[in-house]
Amino acid sequence: MTRNGPIALIFHSLVVLFMLAPLAIVCLVAFTPENTLSLPTRGLSLRWFEAVFRHPDFVQSFWNSLWLALLSATLAVVLAVPAALAITRWEFRGRGFLNALFLSPLIIPHLVLGVAMLRLFALVGATGSFGWLVAAHIVIVTPYVMRLLIAAITGFDRSVEQAAYSLGASEATVFRRVTLPMILPGVTGGWLIAFINSFDELTMSIFITSPSTVTLPVRMYMYATESIDPMMAAVSAIIVGITAVAVLLLDRVYGLDRILVGQH
Amino acid sequence: MSAAPARLPTPLILSAPAALLFGALILTPLVLTALLSFNEFEHATGRTHGFTVAHYAAVLSDSYYLEIFLRTFRVAALATAICVVIGVPEAYILSRMRNPWRSVFLLVVLAPLLVSVVVRAFGWSMLLGPEGPVNAVLMALGFGRMRLLYNEGTVIVALVHVMLPFMVIPVWTSLQKLDPAVEQAALSFGASRATAIVRVVAPQILPGILSGSLIVFGLSASAFAIPGLLGGRRLKMVATIVYDQYLSDLNWPMGAAVAVLLLAANLIVMLTYHRVVEGHYRRRLG
Amino acid sequence: MSFLELKDITKSYGTLNAVSDVTLSVEKGEFVSLLGPSGCGKTTTLQMIAGFVEPTSGTIRLDGRDITHAKANSRGLGIVFQSYALFPHMTVFDNVSFGLEMQRVPKSDRRPRVEEALELVHLAAYAGRYPRELSGGQRQRVALARAIVIRPPVLLLDEPLSNLDAKLREAMQFELRDIQRKVGTTTVMVTHDQAEAFSISDRVVVMESGRITQIDQPYRIYEHPETEFISRFVGKTNLLPGTVQAVNDRAATVSLGGVPVEIDAGALVRGDTVTLCIRPEKLRLTGTGLGRLPGRVAERYFLGSQWLYHIDGPLGTLMAVTPNDGSAPLDTGEPVGLDWTPSVVRVHRGRLAEAPDPTLEAH
Ligand SMILES: Nc1ncnc2c1ncn2[C@@H]1O[C@H](COP(=O)(O)OP(=O)(O)OP(=O)(O)O)[C@@H](O)[C@H]1O
Ligand SMILES: [Mg+2]
Numbered sequence: 001m002t003r004n005g006p007i008a009l010i011f012h013s014l015v016v017l018f019m020l021a022p023l024a025i026v027c028l029v030a031f032t033p034e035n036t037l038s039l040p041t042r043g044l045s046l047r048w049f050e051a052v053f054r055h056p057d058f059v060q061s062f063w064n065s066l067w068l069a070l071l072s073a074t075l076a077v078v079l080a081v082p083a084a085l086a087i088t089r090w091e092f093r094g095r096g097f098l099n100a101l102f103l104s105p106l107i108i109p110h111l112v113l114g115v116a117m118l119r120l121f122a123l124v125g126a127t128g129s130f131g132w133l134v135a136a137h138i139v140i141v142t143p144y145v146m147r148l149l150i151a152a153i154t155g156f157d158r159s160v161e162q163a164a165y166s167l168g169a170s171e172a173t174v175f176r177r178v179t180l181p182m183i184l185p186g187v188t189g190g191w192l193i194a195f196i197n198s199f200d201e202l203t204m205s206i207f208i209t210s211p212s213t214v215t216l217p218v219r220m221y222m223y224a225t226e227s228i229d230p231m232m233a234a235v236s237a238i239i240v241g242i243t244a245v246a247v248l249l250l251d252r253v254y255g256l257d258r259i260l261v262g263q264h
Numbered sequence: 265m266s267a268a269p270a271r272l273p274t275p276l277i278l279s280a281p282a283a284l285l286f287g288a289l290i291l292t293p294l295v296l297t298a299l300l301s302f303n304e305f306e307h308a309t310g311r312t313h314g315f316t317v318a319h320y321a322a323v324l325s326d327s328y329y330l331e332i333f334l335r336t337f338r339v340a341a342l343a344t345a346i347c348v349v350i351g352v353p354e355a356y357i358l359s360r361m362r363n364p365w366r367s368v369f370l371l372v373v374l375a376p377l378l379v380s381v382v383v384r385a386f387g388w389s390m391l392l393g394p395e396g397p398v399n400a401v402l403m404a405l406g407f408g409r410m411r412l413l414y415n416e417g418t419v420i421v422a423l424v425h426v427m428l429p430f431m432v433i434p435v436w437t438s439l440q441k442l443d444p445a446v447e448q449a450a451l452s453f454g455a456s457r458a459t460a461i462v463r464v465v466a467p468q469i470l471p472g473i474l475s476g477s478l479i480v481f482g483l484s485a486s487a488f489a490i491p492g493l494l495g496g497r498r499l500k501m502v503a504t505i506v507y508d509q510y511l512s513d514l515n516w517p518m519g520a521a522v523a524v525l526l527l528a529a530n531l532i533v534m535l536t537y538h539r540v541v542e543g544h545y546r547r548r549l550g
Numbered sequence: 551m552s553f554l555e556l557k558d559i560t561k562s563y564g565t566l567n568a569v570s571d572v573t574l575s576v577e578k579g580e581f582v583s584l585l586g587p588s589g590c591g592k593t594t595t596l597q598m599i600a601g602f603v604e605p606t607s608g609t610i611r612l613d614g615r616d617i618t619h620a621k622a623n624s625r626g627l628g629i630v631f632q633s634y635a636l637f638p639h640m641t642v643f644d645n646v647s648f649g650l651e652m653q654r655v656p657k658s659d660r661r662p663r664v665e666e667a668l669e670l671v672h673l674a675a676y677a678g679r680y681p682r683e684l685s686g687g688q689r690q691r692v693a694l695a696r697a698i699v700i701r702p703p704v705l706l707l708d709e710p711l712s713n714l715d716a717k718l719r720e721a722m723q724f725e726l727r728d729i730q731r732k733v734g735t736t737t738v739m740v741t742h743d744q745a746e747a748f749s750i751s752d753r754v755v756v757m758e759s760g761r762i763t764q765i766d767q768p769y770r771i772y773e774h775p776e777t778e779f780i781s782r783f784v785g786k787t788n789l790l791p792g793t794v795q796a797v798n799d800r801a802a803t804v805s806l807g808g809v810p811v812e813i814d815a816g817a818l819v820r821g822d823t824v825t826l827c828i829r830p831e832k833l834r835l836t837g838t839g840l841g842r843l844p845g846r847v848a849e850r851y852f853l854g855s856q857w858l859y860h861i862d863g864p865l866g867t868l869m870a871v872t873p874n875d876g877s878a879p880l881d882t883g884e885p886v887g888l889d890w891t892p893s894v895v896r897v898h899r900g901r902l903a904e905a906p907d908p909t910l911e912a913h
Contacts, residue, residue, distance in 0.1 A: 008357045015354045015428075016369065019376050022387025022425065025397065029390060037390055039397075083282040086275035098279055101286050107534055108290070109486030111503045112527045115510055115519060116293030119300055139289045142282065159635035162602050163693075165622040166629040167649030167700060177648075181639045200380040203488040203503070207510065220382045224389075224493055233390070236383040243379045251371070 023240055030237035032230050048234035058235060061219035065199050068130075068215060072137035073194035076145050077187055079138065084149035085179075103147070105140045113140065114207035121208055128210025136208055137198045144197055145190035148254075152186025189254030196246050200239075294527075301520035312517055319521035329505075329522070336502040339416055339491075340484035343423040347480045350424070351431030352473055356465070358432070359439040370436070377429040385493040388422040389413060414496030422490045427483060431476035438472030439465075478537050482530050502526050553578040553736050554599070554704055559608035561594050568594045570760040572608070576704075581730055581737045583747035586757035587783060592740040595757070596706050599738065601625050612703060623652075628697030628735070632709040634689045636681040642668070642692050643677040649700040667699035670729055687718045694726070698733055705730070707739040711746060723750050744784050748772065756780050778898040781827040788830065788868045794822040801892070809843070809864045813895045825898045830858065830869040832894040835880065841887030847880045861888060 004012070025039075032038050033045035052058050080102075086092075087099050105113065117136050118127075126132040160182070164174045180187075202217040209218050216239070224232055301319055303312040323329040358370055376384065392398050392412035399409050412418060442465065450460040488503035495501065500508075502522060509519030552575035561569040569591040576582050584592045597603040599610060601622030610618045617625055637645050646667055650660045668674045671691035681689055690710060697705055710726070711719045727750040730737050741747050747754045748768035756764045756771060764776045775781035778789065792806040802818050804811050804826060813826065834841070845863035857879050859870045868888065872879075880886060 004357050004360050008353075008360075011353060012357045012369070015350060016372055018350075018425065019373055019428065022384050022391055023376060023379060025390050026383060026387045036395075037393070038395065079282040079285065082278035086278035090275035092273065092275045095275070098283055101290065102282060104286075104290060107482065107530065108294075109482070109503075109526060109530060111486050111488050111506055112297075112523045113290075113293075115506060115516075115523045116297040117289065118510065119296045119516070119520070120289070120293040123296065135285065135289055139286060142286075157633050157635060159631040159633055160637060162600070162622070163629060163631060163635040163696070164637070164648065165602075166600060166625070166627060167696070168623050168626060168652035169648075170623060173652070178637055196378050200378070202380065202382055206488075206507070217380050217382050220380070220386070221489060221492070224382065224386055228389075232386055236380075236386055239380050239383050243375075247371070247375050247378055 026233050026236040027240055029230060029233040032233070034230070037228060037230055037233065048230040049238070051231045052234045052238065055231065057214075057219060058216070058231075061214050061216045064130075064213055065216040068134060068137055069195045069199040071134045072141055072198045073145075073191050075134070076138045076142045076194045077191050080142050080145040080149055080190065081183075081187065084146055084153055087146075088150055088153045103143045106143045110140065110201070110203035114204035117204065118207040127208070128213060130213050133205070133208055133213050136204065137201065140201065140204060141194035141197045144193045145187075148186045148190040148193070149183065152183040156182050185254050189250065192246060192250045192253070196243065196250075199242075297520045298524055300517055301524050303517045305515050305517045307515070310514055319518045320525070322518070323521055323525060332500050332502060332505055333525075335416070335500075336485055339420055339423065339501065340481050340487075343420050343427060343484045344477050344481045346420065346424045347427050347431040348473060348477060351428050351476065352435050352469070354428075355432045355435035355439055355469075356461075359436060373432055374429045376425070381426055381489045382493070384426060385422055385489050388418070388425065389494060392418055392421075413494065414499060416495075416499065418494045419491050419499065419501075422494050423484050423487060426487070426490060427480040430479045430483065431473075434472040434476040434479070435469055436472075438469040442468050474537065478533060482533060486526055486530065552576060553580075553613055554738070555609075555611040556595075556599070557609045557611070559595070559598060559605050559610065561591075561598060561603060562606045567760050569598070569605075572757075572760075572762055574755060574762065574765065576736055576738060578736055579734050581727070581739070581750060581752045582755060583739045583741055583751040583753075584755045584757055585741055585744060585747040585784075588742060589759075590757045591760040592742070592757055593708055596708050596738065596740050599704070600627055600629050600706055626700065626702055628700060628702030628705045630690075630693045630697050630705070630707045630710045632712060634681075634693040634713075636689055636692055636696070638681050640680075641677065642673065642679050642681070642684070645681070645692055646696045646699050649696060653700060663699055664695075667695040670698070670732070671695045671725075686714055687722060690714065690722065691725075694729065698729070698735060701733075702735060705735045705737040707737065709740055709742070712741070712743070719746070726750060756783070758783075775827070775896065778825050778827065778900075781896060781898070786830050786869055786871075788828045788833070790826040790828070790865055792824055792826060794818045794820055794824060796820065804897075806865050811842070811895075813892055813897060816897060818897065823900060825900065827896040827898065828868075828890060828894065830871040831856075832890055833861075833868065833870040834889045835859070835861075835870055835872060836887040836889050838885045838887055841889030843888040845886050845888050847882050847884045847886060850879060850882060852879075861886060863888060 028039055029037055030048055031044040031046070032040040033043055033047060034040075083098070083102060087095060087102075113136075117132075121127045121129070121132055161174050161178055164178045169177065200217060201215070202221055205215050206218050206221065209215055214222075216235070220232065220235055300312065302315050302317065304314040304316045304318070305312055323333075354373065358366060358373065361369065390396050394409060394411075394413075396412075398412060402408070402410055446468075447460050447464055450464040451457070455463065486503055487501070488507065491499060491501040491504050492507070495504065503526075506519045506522050506526070509515045509522065513519075554574075554576040556572055556574040559569060559572040560567060572591075572595055574582075584595060586592055594603055598605050601617070601620060601624075605618060608618070609616055612625070637648065640648065643664055646664045647660050650663060655663070665674060665677070668677055671694055673688060673691055673695065676684065676688060676692075681692065684692065690713070694710070707726075711722050714722060723746055730750075739747075739751070748771075751768060753765060754768050754771050755762055758777075758779055764771060764780055766774070771780065772784055775784055781787045782789065790806050790811075792804040792811070794802055795805045795810065796803045797818055797820055801812050801814060802816070804813055804824060806826070811826065818824065838844070843863050843865065845861040845868070847859055848862045848867060849860040851858040852874075853871075855874055856871050857874055859872070859880065861868050861870055870888070
């Protein structure tokens, strides 16, 4: 492999700076002791983090988002595993349609999904219901899980399962003892990416949350359009921190490049 | 090797739960919204009923809406172009790095994708704000304080930040598939580095660039948080007027019509792409 | 009645008959190989015995019991896959023990049986490793141990050695035969490597586009191939098209493009179109002017234990193989005589066909 030249490296450094600058400034400003958005030039302070934890709306939204992401990621995996098996393992009528349907939330703008679900929820009287919010989030994170699962299932050698059958294992045993352990990296990777996507989702959620179910991104959006103070930076820094942890976990269990490269 | 003998419609049983959910929460609401967009809207009572194409007529003839659609596509197109100009070389540079740098920088470039877009928009508003570091640098260089927020430029810059990973990923993927020996072969025939890149590398990653452009364009055209937070009150884009129609004006049929048009535009672009790219390049490049 | 019986087994995929009318009886303790070119239906046949593919028609009996539609996990057969198909997330020990666990063998009995099986394949020291920590040959032996530990009535092997390098492969061939003898398991092996089939099987089944064309002992397949296709597929051969010119009670004269050649008569009649097959090692190189035909060395190849010559002569270019006995080989351009014993010439009716028709059976 040839090395990159100096121009390439300068270009690359600028890109890296560009990508990291907004995140870096958010994290720095979060530690400001001042009352206004400013860089912490006169020492560091945790007062804005404290403010966040004392702000009941942010705290409630944080828990909303956390539960929402945990539930929707888990249920998405539960739904996606059998569906992905069906799509990869069988030839049947409607297979192409189902495949397209399960991946469709990737190409339908979340804005459109948001207004569409708002309409549905209004008609069935589900506006503001946390359960329906979870269902909506399952729908938008399932494609990410499906993609990883389909890759994981098609990537492995069927004869391993046949070997287990030939040794007398029942279908349930083969699934539990052989198939599931072998697609486990795909399942965990899919769960994590679903969790992150659900936790971050703004555009659809803004239409279908009610005051009691407002998620953290929606709360932050509302807050940012109304007032700007360093508390916003502190919440943002917390989110950057959570995401960083999740990213490192993802990298551990699955390899981040594999997930992201399989994501678009 | 055949799958298990299909005595029962096992695959249908397996996919039924997901299919039902998607039917209920994707297909039904989309159909309902399409229907809603043809309802009349009574401003006085907020009731919706009857059948009309007035909302579509309004969007397609009213210069207010046309301007917003044009602005949206202009912004999305510019963001896409800039993503190509930055993302393609960056993906190429990344692919030529050695590990561990390669993994580290791939992470640095791609991971922001996973940070909430609200956080990133907020970061840009601080960077470009009147007291922000960018203005500080400009002042130090003697340009004076500039008004950097609440214009198309800001929105584009932030969109590029949000979308760049979506460009890098497919280009990176096609670069990974590319056999490095092919570029070396071109060099061995006496081609210059530039010629090798233009004649040998570029054609092979073109599908990746197209696929990335498409994703970036689609996501930019329907982006909501960035114009919402960085465009201010006057700089409306399609997503923000849908939001206004739904949540401020409560004119749902009008909002639905705009949303349906946005979805239609998105699908047309996607399907055209599939026709053109899948047909043409997949055959040639396997 | 034979131990394993396939009767008129056919498998169609749409209009394609992957396997047609396969009838085969395997005796208890026998080692039978299915040999044939790629795509001829060997794997499909094996998978039908294993229960992974359902036959379109026909019956499979094991020890008198009809298992045609029995589920794969109720047949109790031992299978070694081409890809080994080891469970990647289990240790060697757990891989081998899995089948016993499925048979609900008590834990205390499993350990000695697993150890015994690993002993047999010389892997006792590797019980704690994961498959990815093993070499190709070791993985292959784990797969074998996993299959035989359940003491299957029949062992099915799908190209078990094809992923190994030549040397290891040869070693494994003998080891496989050795283990099979010790355990005495009836074995059906799929291979497209004739040397492998010949060296370890009791009988070889030659398949060609979904059909069985010959079932015989390895030696007989080589010496008496029943079709011209087999003689070409199995070993090297010289194929010479000709016409029968004269027949008397013991010998026939065949004209090979004007050159008359004497052969054993068989059931030939005058005017028959035939193809003569002569194995290269059956051609003797003699001094000039001697033998049945004159020739000239066009090319020579060193094969280690043998020399392979291409000899130009009145019948075109023929291959001849002589043992490398240490003496100086012939030079290219050197004139030679070609000789053979009439009884080594095999005769097939009909002309060389590009895609040989399996119904064109001679004798
Ligand atoms: N599931 C299937 N669907 C359709 N055709 C199939 C299927 N499985 C096998 N075939 C076809 O049946 C024929 C026999 O295949 P099979 O796998 O038995 O060949 P083989 O003799 O094992 O070849 P190889 O030596 O290459 O492994 C081939 O033409 C193959 O394409
Ligand atoms: Mg095969």
